[in-house]
Amino acid sequence: xxxxxxxxxxxxxxxxxxxxxxxxxxxxxxxxxxxxxxxxxxxxxxxxxxxxxxxxxxxxxxxxxxxxxxxxxxxxxxxxxxxxxxxxxxxxxxxxxxxxxxxxxxxxxxxxxxxxxxxxxxxxxxxxxxxxxxxxxxxxxxxxxxxxxxxxxxxxxxxxxxx
Amino acid sequence: xxxxxxxxxxxxxxxxxxxxxxxxxxxxxxxxxxxxxxxxxxxxxxxxxxxxxxxxxxxxxxxxxxxxxxxxxxxxxxxxxxxxxxxxxxxxxxxxxxxxxxxxxxxxxxxxxxxxxxxxxxxxxxxxxxxxxxxxxxxxxxxxxxxxxxxxxxxxxxxxxxx
DNA sequence: ATTTGACCTCAACCGTGGTTGAGCTGATGG
DNA sequence: CCATCAGCTCAACCACGGTTGAGGTCAAAT
Numbered sequence: 001x002x003x004x005x006x007x008x009x010x011x012x013x014x015x016x017x018x019x020x021x022x023x024x025x026x027x028x029x030x031x032x033x034x035x036x037x038x039x040x041x042x043x044x045x046x047x048x049x050x051x052x053x054x055x056x057x058x059x060x061x062x063x064x065x066x067x068x069x070x071x072x073x074x075x076x077x078x079x080x081x082x083x084x085x086x087x088x089x090x091x092x093x094x095x096x097x098x099x100x101x102x103x104x105x106x107x108x109x110x111x112x113x114x115x116x117x118x119x120x121x122x123x124x125x126x127x128x129x130x131x132x133x134x135x136x137x138x139x140x141x142x143x144x145x146x147x148x149x150x151x152x153x154x155x156x157x158x159x160x161x162x163x
Numbered sequence: 164x165x166x167x168x169x170x171x172x173x174x175x176x177x178x179x180x181x182x183x184x185x186x187x188x189x190x191x192x193x194x195x196x197x198x199x200x201x202x203x204x205x206x207x208x209x210x211x212x213x214x215x216x217x218x219x220x221x222x223x224x225x226x227x228x229x230x231x232x233x234x235x236x237x238x239x240x241x242x243x244x245x246x247x248x249x250x251x252x253x254x255x256x257x258x259x260x261x262x263x264x265x266x267x268x269x270x271x272x273x274x275x276x277x278x279x280x281x282x283x284x285x286x287x288x289x290x291x292x293x294x295x296x297x298x299x300x301x302x303x304x305x306x307x308x309x310x311x312x313x314x315x316x317x318x319x320x321x322x323x324x325x326x
Numbered sequence: 327a328t329t330t331g332a333c334c335t336c337a338a339c340c341g342t343g344g345t346t347g348a349g350c351t352g353a354t355g356g
Numbered sequence: 357c358c359a360t361c362a363g364c365t366c367a368a369c370c371a372c373g374g375t376t377g378a379g380g381t382c383a384a385a386t
Contacts, residue, residue, distance in 0.1 A: 012332065017287060022333085023375055031373095041382045043333055055285040059292050063272055067373070088283040091277060099273045104260045108228055113259050120251040122218040124180060129222050175362065185363085186345055194343095204352045230343070292376055 008037075008046035013047055018054050027052075033057060033071055037107075050080030056083070056091065063095055170211035171200075177209055181217050196234055198242075201250055214243030219246070219254065227287060267293075 011022055028034045029044075034053050036044035053074065060070045073091050077083050079106045083091075116122075124130065174185055191197045192207075197216050200208035216237065223233045226259045240246050245255075279285075279292045287293065 002270050010332085021375080024373080026335095027374055040336095042331070043382090051287075053291060055290075059285070061373095062292065062295060063276065083285045088285070089280055092283075093278045096273065099269055099276065103269045103273065104267055106262055106269070110259065110262045110266065112286075113226065113255060113262065117252055117255045117259065120248045122215065122220075122222070122251065122254075127218075129184065130218060131226065132225060144215075148231065172361080187343080189365095190344055200356080202364070205365095206352090224343095 008047060008052075009046045010039075011036075011046070014051065014054065017059070019052060020054060020058070028054075028057060028067075030069060031067055031081045033067065033074055052082045053077070056088075059092075060095065065095055065098060068076060069098070172209045172213070173202075174199075174207045174209070178215065178216065179222070180214060183221070191217075191220060191230075194230055194234060196230065196237055202214065215245045216240070219251075222255075226262060228258055228261060231262070237240060310315060 006059060009017075011025060014020070014025060020092065025044075029036065034046070034050050034057075036046045036050070039045045056074075057070055058065075060067070072093060077087055077092070112129055116127065120126075121127055122130060171318055172180075177183070177188060178185060188197065188207075195221075196269065197209070197213050198306060199209045199213070202208045219237075220230075220233055223230070236257060239253070258281065275292055283289075284290055285293060
């Protein structure tokens, strides 16, 4: 167990302090969420404040925030020091908004579903559950597609990409 | 366009009526969610009431219900006829409960997060956001794992398997 | 001198929900 | 007679968030 000079930590120490396995840390590094210098034997050497970033990743995981979104907010974080209290507030408020959005999306679905439980028509042309946000206007008579060619999901975390 | 004898539909007709592409229908069949007989040239021949099952799958998709859960409720559906109104009510109430659960999970996270926005400690040992449902009792002093070896996600759809 | 432990890289694999493409068959139309 | 269309199978691929394993390197301990 090599003691690290003050504020440089080996990956083993990061693992012990955070519980995050090496494979995940490697993964986060590949995704650009965390970074490290390299020591004499090519081992990763992490700044102490990387622990903060990792904490944020862990929180994001609990909130089901995709890593791509984490990457996005991380671009606004200082790279040379630990994120400040202000940084945390900014980030956490963003994530709180995302939770709110998700909750509202679910509430809307609950409403719709509740309305349809008694109905049960599941009609190809009339059911609102099957035809999301459908104006149901000028489609002419006859059977109507249940889905648009590419139907977006109204629920769940956002779908932006990291790379 | 071959007219199907009344209540047997080709996959083409299913596609036209539901908008679900063949690849997805094949997939659902492999997963056991829908089934078909085969015609003279090995084409799938679907009973008309398969349309109802497919409608249910589409609804489940909108609700972000995983196919494994759909498979589960489908085991309680009649295979020789369309699901009845009762069936729909039963299924939709189950799914409504799942939405409620998800909403409550999110609400809890919102609470926690809101509490932590002002704090911002993100302490390895004290932060509730980092130590979910932690009694924070007899772990002794010193740094504490942020995560249990296998930390379950408190949010999102359930994680049962189809196969 | 060698073994162990800590660390490295790279490739392959998992589940979820499919899509895409190649290559084949079978019925129909001109 | 042959094109074309509808359908079939099977394998490979996508994103996401990693895990697992093989094989290599380096330093410390025995």
